[in-house]
Amino acid sequence: MSPIDSWDGATAVFTGAGDVPLDVLFVVVAFAMFIGFLVTMVRHENHAYEQMIAHTAVEKGPAVEGEPSAY
Amino acid sequence: MSPDETLASMEGVITDLFYWVSIALMISIHAGFLAYEMGASRSKNVLAAAMKNLLTFAVVTATFFFFGWWFYNAFFQFPVGAIDAATAALPWSDDMGPNLTSVTGIFWGAFALFAATTGSILSGAVLERIRTSAFLVLTTVLGSVVWIIAAAWAWHPNGWLLTEWGWHDFGAAACVHLVAGAFTLGVLMNLGPRIGRFVGGQAITIRPHNLPLTMLGLMLIFIGFFGFLMGCVVYTNTGYLSIFGNPTTLSAIAFSTLMGLAGGIIGAYVSSKGEPFWTISGGLAGVISVAPGMDLYHPALAFIIAAVGGMLIPHFGRMLEKFEIDDVVGAVAVHGGCAFYGLVVSGFVLWGYPNVPIDGFGTPPEVNPLGQIGGAIVIAVLGFVPGYLLSLGLKKMNMLRIPAEVELAGLDLSEVPATPYPEGIPITTLKEQDAVLASDDSFDPTDQEVTV
Numbered sequence: 001m002s003p004i005d006s007w008d009g010a011t012a013v014f015t016g017a018g019d020v021p022l023d024v025l026f027v028v029v030a031f032a033m034f035i036g037f038l039v040t041m042v043r044h045e046n047h048a049y050e051q052m053i054a055h056t057a058v059e060k061g062p063a064v065e066g067e068p069s070a071y
Numbered sequence: 072m073s074p075d076e077t078l079a080s081m082e083g084v085i086t087d088l089f090y091w092v093s094i095a096l097m098i099s100i101h102a103g104f105l106a107y108e109m110g111a112s113r114s115k116n117v118l119a120a121a122m123k124n125l126l127t128f129a130v131v132t133a134t135f136f137f138f139g140w141w142f143y144n145a146f147f148q149f150p151v152g153a154i155d156a157a158t159a160a161l162p163w164s165d166d167m168g169p170n171l172t173s174v175t176g177i178f179w180g181a182f183a184l185f186a187a188t189t190g191s192i193l194s195g196a197v198l199e200r201i202r203t204s205a206f207l208v209l210t211t212v213l214g215s216v217v218w219i220i221a222a223a224w225a226w227h228p229n230g231w232l233l234t235e236w237g238w239h240d241f242g243a244a245a246c247v248h249l250v251a252g253a254f255t256l257g258v259l260m261n262l263g264p265r266i267g268r269f270v271g272g273q274a275i276t277i278r279p280h281n282l283p284l285t286m287l288g289l290m291l292i293f294i295g296f297f298g299f300l301m302g303c304v305v306y307t308n309t310g311y312l313s314i315f316g317n318p319t320t321l322s323a324i325a326f327s328t329l330m331g332l333a334g335g336i337i338g339a340y341v342s343s344k345g346e347p348f349w350t351i352s353g354g355l356a357g358v359i360s361v362a363p364g365m366d367l368y369h370p371a372l373a374f375i376i377a378a379v380g381g382m383l384i385p386h387f388g389r390m391l392e393k394f395e396i397d398d399v400v401g402a403v404a405v406h407g408g409c410a411f412y413g414l415v416v417s418g419f420v421l422w423g424y425p426n427v428p429i430d431g432f433g434t435p436p437e438v439n440p441l442g443q444i445g446g447a448i449v450i451a452v453l454g455f456v457p458g459y460l461l462s463l464g465l466k467k468m469n470m471l472r473i474p475a476e477v478e479l480a481g482l483d484l485s486e487v488p489a490t491p492y493p494e495g496i497p498i499t500t501l502k503e504q505d506a507v508l509a510s511d512d513s514f515d516p517t518d519q520e521v522t523v
Contacts, residue, residue, distance in 0.1 A: 011173075012165035017165060024163050030133075038208070041207070045203065048477075052477055
C-alpha cells in the first residue's frame with residue numbers, strides 16, 4: 001500500500017495516499033465499525049435491563065472478580 | 072536548505088509541538104470530567120458515569136475525523152458558503168493523514184479535543200438516568216456537528232459572525248460553553264429529573280457519593296483549561312494571534328485565566344455561602360465568564376467579571392430547579408449561563424475594539440454590543456434546537472431514558488459488568504437532629520457519637 005518509491009520530495013505518505021477509492025473504503029469500513037459499536041451497545045443495554053427487571057443474572061456463569069452478584 | 076526554508080521548516084515543527092502540548096493538557100479536562108462525574112453520582116452509578124465519559128472521548132474523536140472537521144471548513148459563511156473549499160477536510164484527502172508538508176493533523180487534533188470537551192459538558196447534566204447509547208448519539212451530534220458549526224460561525228478567521236457583526240470571543244465561550252449549555256437544556260427538558268429529585272414541586276437534594284472526588288475533578292479541569300486556552304492561540308513564526316487575527320500573547324491569557332479562576336471561586340463562595348460544589352464550580356464559571364475578552368481585559372476587570380459570574384451560578388441553578396429541571400452538575404448554569412452573561416458583558420466592555428482586515432472580506436465591524444448579544448442568541452438557538460428535537464425523537468422511540476427499575480437499582484448493577492467498591496465504602500449518616508455518626512461495618516458507631 002506504499003504510495004511512494006522514495007522519500008525524496010515525499011508529501012502524503014500514508015497507506016493508500018492518492019488512491020481515493022481505497023481511502024474512501026478505509027473510511028467507510030471504519031464508520032461501519034462505529035455504527036456496529038452503537039448497535040451492539042443498544043442490544044447490550046436492552047438485554048441488561050430486561051435481565052435486571054426479570055431478576056436474573058445479566059451474564060451466564062459464575063461472577064468474575066469484581067463483578068456484582070446476580071441481582 | 073536556505074535560511075528561509077529552514078525558518079519555514081522550524082515553524083512547522085514548533086506548530087506541531089505547540090498544539091501537541093495543548094492536546095495533552097486538554098486530555099486532563101477529560102480526566103477531570105470523569106472524576107467529577109463519578110463523584111457526583113451515587114455509588115450505584117459510579118462506573119456507568121465513568122464509562123460514559125470514556126466513551127464520549129472515543130466516539131467524538133472518531134466522528135470528528137469522519138465528518139466533524141469537514142463541517143468546520145465547510146460552514147464558516149452562513150449557511151453553506153464555502154463547501155467547495157472544504158474538500159481538503161474530507162477524511163480521504165491528502166491532508167487528513169500523515170503528510171510531510173501539512174500540519175493539518177495537529178489542528179484537527181486540537182479541535183477534536185475541543186469537540187470532546189463540548190460533548191462532555193452534556194455528560195454530567197444527564198447522569199444516572201440516560202441510556203448510554205442515547206447519550207452517545209446526542210454527544211456525537213453535539214461534539215461533531217453542532218459545536219463545530221458554531222465554531223465555524225463564531226470561532227473561525229473568516230466566520231460570518233466576525234465578518235458581518237464584528238464578533239469577538241477569544242476563549243470560545245459561545246461555540247463551546249454556550250452551545251453545549253443550550254443543547255443540554257434542550258435534552259434535560261425531554262429527559263426529565265432523576266426519580267425522587269422533585270417531590271410535590273419541591274427540589275430534593277440528591278447527594279453526590281464522593282464530593283472530594285468531584286472537587287479533585289474540577290481541579291484537573293482547571294489544569295486542562297491551560298491547554299484549552301493554549302489551543303485558542305494561533306502560533307506563527309512572528310508571534311501569537313487570536314483566532315480572529317488580532318495579536319496577543321500567552322502572558323495576556325495568563326493574567327485573565329488566573330484572575331478569572333480566582334474571581335469565580337470567590338464569587339461563588341460568597342453567593343453559595345461556602346457550599347463546596349458551587350464554590351469550586353465558580354472557578355469554571357469565572358474562566359467562562361471572562362473567556363470572550365480574556366486577550367483584552369485588564370486583570371482586575373477580569374476578576375470582577377468572573378466574581379459576578381461565580382455569584383450568579385447558584386441563582387441560575389435554583390432558577391432551573393423551579394422548572395423541575397435536574398441538572399446534576401450545574402452544566403446549564405455554569406457553561407450556558409456564564410457564557411451568555413460573559414458575552415453580553417463583553418459587548419459593552421470591548422465596545423470599539425477594532426478588528427483586523429481579512430483577505431477577501433475587507434475589515435469587519437468593530438466589536439459592539441449588538442454583535443456580541445446577537446451572536447450569543449444565534450449560538451444559543453443553534454445549540455438548543457437540535458438538542459431538544461433530537462432528544463424528543465429519542466424519547467418518542469423510548470430510547471432516551473433507562474427503565475425506572477434500573478434507575479432505582481443503579482446502572483452499575485445492570486449494564487456495567489463490574490462494581491466500583493466491592494468492599495463497600497465508609498458512610499456518614501445523620502442519626503438524629505443533634506447528632507452525627509461516622510460509621511462503617513467494622514466498628515460500633517454508638518461509641519463514636521459526636522454531638523454538634
